[in-house]
Structures are given as C-alpha cells and as structure tokens.
Amino acid sequence: MINPSRVAVIIPALNEAPTIGSVVEQVRQLGCAVYVVDDNSADTTYGEAVAAGAEVLRLPYTAGAWMAVQAGLRHALRRAEHDCFITMDGDGQHKPRYIPELIREFEREDANTLIGSCPQRGSRARKFAWRLFARLTGLGIVDLTSGFRVYDHKALDVLLSGEGALLDYQDIGVLLLLRRKGLVCREHAIGMCERVVGHSRIFDTWLDVGQYLVKTFIWIFVDWITGSGRKSREQEGHDAF
Template identity: 45%
Template sequence: SRLRQEAMFDSAIILIPAHDEAQSVAAVISEVSHRTDCHIVVIDDASSDDTAEVARKAGATVLSLSVQLGAWGAVQTGMRFALQRGYRFVITMDADGQHEAADLGRLFAPVYEGQADVSIGACTRRGSRMRKIAWVFLKWISGLSMDDITSGFRAYNRTALELLSGKDATLLEYQDIGVLAHLKRNNLTINEIQVNMCSRVSGHSRVYSSWLMVAYYMVQASILGFSKRSNR
C-alpha cells in the first residue's frame, strides 16, 4: 500500500553519484520525488558542467567533491553522510536516467524486511558484447554468482553501510566486483530483483566506451576480485 511504502522510505536516503550529468539529473530527481518522499542526495563528482546547480534547483541536497573520485568514491562519500545523519538504509541509483523510480519499492523491500543486507536491481539484457564478455570472466575470477555485477541500482542496510564506509573499501574504483566481493567475504547476503533499465539520456558508459577502457577495467577488477575472493 502507499502508506506502507511511505513508512518504509522514512528510514532511507537515496544517493545519486553524478559526473557531468546536467542533462539528465533533474529528470531523475523529479521522478524519484514523485514516487517517494525520501531525502535525495546528489554527490557531484567534480563535474565540469552545472550538474550541482541543476540538482540543487531540482530539490536535491548536493555534496560537491573538489576532486573526481569516480562512482564508488562518490557513493562512499554519500554513505558516510548517511551514517552521520543516522539513516538505516541507503538506496543508490545512477544520474543518467537508466534506473526507473517505479522499481524503488521492489528493490528496497527485501532489505527493509530483513531478507537481505543488499538488494541489486539486475538487468542482464542491457549488456553489450563487451560488457557480457567482461561479466563472464569477472564472475569466474571473483567467484561471484549474481546475474548483474555492474548495476548501480542498489539498496543497502546499516550493516552493509558500516562495512562499505570503512577504510578497507576506500580504494575501490568501481562499485561492482570489489564492492560485491567485499560484501561476500564478510558474509553479507545479497539479493537480486529483475528490473528494466532505460537507455542513457545522454553520453555513454565510461567503462564500456572502448576496448582500451574495457582492458583497463578488466585488469583492475580482476586484481580486486581475486584478492577479495572468499575462500569459503
């Protein structure tokens, strides 16, 4: 019911990392605001455009980083902000319009109800050839079994927040293999729900934009995945 969903979101905060997403971030904030009364925080990752100003005008709280930290560094900044303010849950979503606010309730429910520490909105259909090759290899080397290892559409409980806000998670560059392997190694439970994802409003994937970028990502993620792989 709507009342139940409103109560559920009272203890959650929505984090949106954004780098040069001025064209799409306002629409994302508007859609989320239409679906929930959650506190929305945009972490502006040293954008060169007016992402911060657009997000602020759209009604979000904006945390501006003076140095670009990447998606995971921005998310971790938001997680520390959430913990300082006493939030029990965090939901993360992208600023490029790919994630649908209509799925927020389904994504969050397993974490809110205590069925999982982390919930991931999975969409394997969106994978390009490069992405699918990377997924198969990285799942093999890291021992991870989830369908979608790169989705930034996630919900975390306080246990996961405290773990991922710590120094052991600080040097991770992306919010996928290293983060998921770190969670698994510490015996946190991860749930996946299938969601639809839209095409980006503008721009392109920074990881899967070229074979050179994919090669860099694969080497970096492989080292992380192997080093954090659970032996259990």
C-alpha cells in the first residue's frame, strides 16, 4: 500500500478560516503532506492553515478553485517525492477519514484517477444535470463534480499541461481530457457532510450556473469532435447487448 507519508493532499481554500484548521489537522494525523492554496482570502484562512501545520501558498489574486488546485499540484510535485496526489475541499464537506479508503481503492482499481463519489448530495437540478452529462459524455461516472479525487503522476502530466490550463473547473472537463489521453478514471462511494461555511462557486447564482452549463457543453462538444465521446457512446451501446 502507498505510504501516507508519500501522499500529497492539496486543499484550495477561499475564506474558510472556521474550518481549514480542523481539516488540515485531521489530514496531518493520517501522516500525509498537506498543501493549502489560499486563493487570496479576505479572512484569516492563511494563518489558520499555517498554525495547523500546512504548507501554504498564498495567491496574489482570486484565481478560482481549479487554478488554485493546479498551483498546489505543481508545487507539491516540485516540493517532494509523492506517489499520489489528493485534492479535497477545506470547507468541511470532505471527510479526511476517507483518505486511507480512497488510497486502497485507488491501488486496487489500478486507475490514474479515483473520485470520492457521493451522488446522494445535491439538489434535484444538480442530480438531473449529472444524469444528463453522464449520458452525453459516456464517462460512466455518477458524481461528476466531486473535487475529492486521487491522481497519479500520469494524470498530473495531463492536468498540468497547456490543455489542462484551459479548463475552468475540476469536474467534467478534467475527466474528458484524461479520457482523451487514454487514462483510466474510476469512482468510489463515500460519505460527505454539508458545507460548514461558504457556498458552491459554481451554483451560487443563476448567472454562475448559466456560465457553467455553457462551458461544460462546449467541452462536451469538443470531446465529440475529437472522437472520444462518440467512441464511448458506441462502446456503451455494444455493452448493453
């Protein structure tokens, strides 16, 4: 099994002072290296994370969760030798106690990416969107938006490439890009909590939702143009018989 000391946990954080310290402490108790990326918070997120023992990057402007994740992944990759990289939220939604379970499943599945999946969460609208996007993409993933993920080095090579930098969210676009590069993505069911603080950056307003849908449909369209989407749908059809 992968030694926890060789696992890097990357946590993007924006104004999450009430929870980030507890999350960092719980992760550190597992023996993992913790890298928090403070996305230019206006509160004491930076100080709370440092006090809890994390190595903290502080961005000079609010870049968004996906760019913060990329910055953390790149820093962890250069900082030390790690066997795998885990991304998770700092708002209390993701439970650090599931990390060992995800690592075991990651190794058992022999996947390049493993998603900590919790399809029970979310509104009816979000669940409908998941079903629609799962159907359109043929990804075979139920929880397409979970940011609780495990990546290997091959996945990082893709996510830190120029194509990865074009993405806006760590969800469907990332999974489509990984599939297009021939990498394997799996999911494993876990439990999640309601957010202790903050709110979804994607589903905060109807404008945010609209932008998210438009960008997601663009990535799905691009995937179809390249042929990856068509092949997956064709394979899905064959498997049904």
